[in-house]
Amino acid sequence: MPSALNPSLAQFRRKPKLLPAERYVEGILSGDRVYLGQAITLIESNISSHQSVAQTIITACLPHSGKSQRIGITGTPGVGKSTFIEASGLHLIDDHQRKVAVLAIDPSSQVNRGSILGDKTRMERLSRREEAFIRPSPAGTTLGGVARKTRESIILCEAAGYDTILIETVGVGQSEIAVHSMVDCFLLLLLPGAGDELQGIKRGIVEMADLVFINKAEAERKQLAKQAQKAYRNAIHLFAKKESDWTAEIHLGSALQQIGLPEIWERIQTYFEHIQRNQFLVTHRQEQANYWLSESIEDALKQWFYGDEAIQAKLDTLRAKVMRQELSPFAVAELLLKEKL
């Protein structure tokens, strides 16, 4: 790359030079965290030369991916996600010889930087471990874009030998649906107490959970936690059966005091044995791949269409007519497509 001749690349001088894709792939496959981190930076970059190398790396890593347990962890701010993830990571590394990668999806982190994994020191002990890889949420303006970057990062982490991928979300937005489309298991963290306290949890999230962990069930809050556990157990009976044929479980404990942590991870392992036995893991991942294929195609189509300034201008005029009940949405779609093609 003629970076010395290209002044527009000057701003990247301080960053590591862009290497040939093979170098990153070699590094990743040997488990080198520096190459892994740099390759993920390329995935997250919007510069087309970076994207092109990133896509080559992803394709080379693909055959080495897919062997991990992909676990989504969600919960509103204050529920203790960082503490839970750090304690879980250390437990999995020390007691189960696992290699743990922690990724995050939080499209809002644009606005509110640092709200999620923004400060790596929040997981200082875990991040010092060689068996761990921690990466904050990628920047991005659209959830779709952020989700794609995270999904591609999973592939690289798996190729680098991480057998447990924890994907953190904030539990208050649409991100959970995106996460759900890339994980095998969905764990929801809740605070003790039911009802009003949970207003922050978005509709449908509880129904998505394979396991719920009521955190901070310490001292005087233990009674409240037990009440919440009972309320959720009752509520779960009202939900339809999951495709995985697994009945959601509600557990309680304290990540800070290390109470209930080995137990919840034992149940997560039981869940994985269950979905391996009944083939749900395989079919679910194929459904996810299909979903991502459709999403990718449709995103590309939309980008091509809506990215056209002339179309945008026309759309604004026509949208106003729809709002005034002068034109039907379908008529507008017809008009715009005729214009574009």
Add this chain to the structure above:
Amino acid sequence: MPSALNPSLAQFRRKPKLLPAERYVEGILSGDRVYLGQAITLIESNISSHQSVAQTIITACLPHSGKSQRIGITGTPGVGKSTFIEASGLHLIDDHQRKVAVLAIDPSSQVNRGSILGDKTRMERLSRREEAFIRPSPAGTTLGGVARKTRESIILCEAAGYDTILIETVGVGQSEIAVHSMVDCFLLLLLPGAGDELQGIKRGIVEMADLVFINKAEAERKQLAKQAQKAYRNAIHLFAKKESDWTAEIHLGSALQQIGLPEIWERIQTYFEHIQRNQFLVTHRQEQANYWLSESIEDALKQWFYGDEAIQAKLDTLRAKVMRQELSPFAVAELLLKEKL
């Protein structure tokens, strides 16, 4: 139309001749149910000359639409939807001087014809009333297509003066989400008893409901109904607050024995007063119009793209590569779009 010269149109000879759009519009605006029915048949037709007249009719009816209460009614087969809708329609006509149109969304009716409103005689008493218009679910292979046809039919019914539009769905599929995008109020019918009996209700449906009516709460089932009412009331506290700032209500009664029917309709009116007062009705309908605009555009884009046989063939090959982890979904999308444009 030179139908006499065109043998391909011979099959439509027995059907009423295609009239100029103005004739249908005049008929609809004067409240004529025959013209309304024929115009909806045009909406449901896939023949392009029919579609073109249908779109003209819709555009002409649009300024006269929007003044009704649009209510989605869902519940699994056996819950007594037909009985409930017929009794409700008669109650609204007789006691509230309303004009009631009953539409339906059921994409599965392709396979299982007659499962929903297929047999008009199921609502014989209501269908004999001049103030009622009943229309079975339109045929269609995709939910999107069926949903669009129903949504366009709403516009025509409103232009014909129907002030109450009841939209029936089966409560076991994706249809509820489509219905939710076209109604102001969502009513869920349940059977007495909680838990196992409700396995048929799809996840998320309960959370969508603005009001729940536990039907068939008769004689010995009344106790069961009360238990279900209590369980759902508790569960509702676990859900996030609705955008409409309305707390879902659980009522019980019997459509067959006319118990609780005036009461549930009184609550539905209270709900409408609530969303009118806090402007949710207006903002929600504008969101729905925007949603339908995006849906229409994206459907048209997809039809243009996936309708291409060469693209389909290539997609099949590339999809197999994605499943074998040889190519990433994003790489495939890039390849296909380059091919098409």
